[in-house]
Amino acid sequence: MSQRHEAPARPRWLRMLGLSTLILFGVGAYLALAVSPPDVNQGQLIRMMYAHVSVAWVSFVAVIVTALYGMAFLWRGRPVDDARAVANAEIATFFAALTLVSGMTYSKPTLNTWWTWDAKLTLTALMFALLVGYFVVRGLIDDPTRRGRVSAVIGVIVAVSLPFNYLAAAWFRTLHPTLSVAVTGVTMAPIMLVVLLFNVGVAALVYLTFVSERVRIARLEHARLETRERREGDTPGEVVRV
Amino acid sequence: MSGLGAGLAADVAADVAADVAAVVTIARKDLLQEVRSRAVTVATLFFSAVTLVMMAFAMGQDAELLRRSAPGVLWVALAFAGVITAAQSYQSDLEEGAFDQLLLYPVPRASVFLGKLLANWLFLLALGLLMTPVTLVLYGAPAGPSAWLLPVTLMLGTLGFAVVATFYAALTANLQAREALLPVLMFPVVVPVLLGAVRSSEALIGLQNTVLAGGWLQLLAAFDLVYFVACTAVFHLVVEE
Secondary structure, three states: OOOOOOOOOOOHHHHHHHHHHHHHHHHHHHHHHHHOOOEOOOEOOHHHHHHHHHHHHHHHHHHHHHHHHHHHHHHHOOHHHHHHHHHHHHHHHHHHHHHHHHHHHHHHHHHOOOOOOOHHHHHHHHHHHHHHHHHHHHHHOOOHHHHHHHHHHHHHHHHHHHHHHHHHHHHHHHHOOOOOOOOOHHHOOHHHHHHHHHHHHHHHHHHHHHHHHHHHHHHHHHHHHHHHHHHHOOOOOOOOOO | OOHHHHHHHHHHHHHHHHHHHHHHHHHHHHHHHHHHHOHHHHHHHHHHHHHHHHHHHHHOOOHHHHHHHHHHHHHHHHHHHHHHHHHHHHHHHHHOOHHHHHHHOOOOHHHHHHHHHHHHHHHHHHHHHHHHHHHHHHOOOOOOOOHHHHHHHHHHHHHHHHHHHHHHHHHHOOOOOHHHHHHHHHHHHHHHHHHHHHHHHHHHOOOOOOHHHHHHHHHHHHHHHHHHHHHHHHHHHHOOO
């Protein structure tokens, strides 16, 4: 607040990655909104599927990666692994929220209900709740090592819970049959599959860009903190936040 | 068998026996404390009873609706009781600084977890065995021909709740707002337990096809096994010294 620090410039590769992601995002949106033909059954609504499926897939990948970096932190104890885990968890939370919102918007016109207790949607909602818990606990622990350890453990639990929650949600639904659309690659027109895969790739690039940027910021924060600690020496009662 | 191998086996057996003794001692201490203070017993008994009555009032006069919802209400009451039990099992230790003493004992941290888990599980199981007939009577639910298998569901279901609750209660024991935080963290994880326990209870008292109970019980058993092993293995990472 008092003095401005000159932050190191964003590295060239990250700027290029961000720029190409932005361009490809535009291309993906054009493919989904203009090139893709309307669906036989769902008409123009199929265009929502491209966004919905892309963010859903990426959010699940990000959760698995969160757990993996959490385990790496438990193993080696390097702060950067914690930073990577958090970056992935943030993207996973945001993309899970996008999945829920787009899923609800998509199911209102197609299935005529805002919410179906569909296995995948239920699974995403539970995963979102677990990820929110991850951040709530993180916010309450001040010691960086303990915070990293505890959130790594919670991250692993989130990943472990996925198969159980999916199985339970799937069986739950079979006892209470509801309307459901099966969007699988097999029944999809080839052009639609291409558009979908392109958009999944774009979502993955968005994910990579934001995770890289978030890890870069976390590293800068960590470096800043270390210099401050060195400068201030052993000031008593200092609360350290990374 | 060589003398060295036999000696090693004897050492391992002695270690395991010592760990088991530590687990039993800690569980016994928690249960004895509960028998003397009855704090959790009173709280959870009244809480479960109030939940049963409140839910019955909330759902109204429809006898069929009440009958069908009996297993769901029972397990929701047990889930909340599990939160209270697990939170209290650390709280009473922390208040007097006894938890630090407990961690100083020369036994693996996992023994502390398993001891508390054993105490919490036995407590929840006893509560479940007590509340099940009360619920069936209060909600006019039938005790079908397979109802004698209900204790199996109770054992597996309360174990699932107890494992996750005991683990997360250790994690949140020193945090602010832990009373609100524990259910928020725990409930999304135990959804499979809740579903499995409710569905198999429904099947066992004759509200659903009995064949379905088997699959749900397997899911419960798998959940219990995976979380039991995982939580025991990582407990030492989350407990604050």
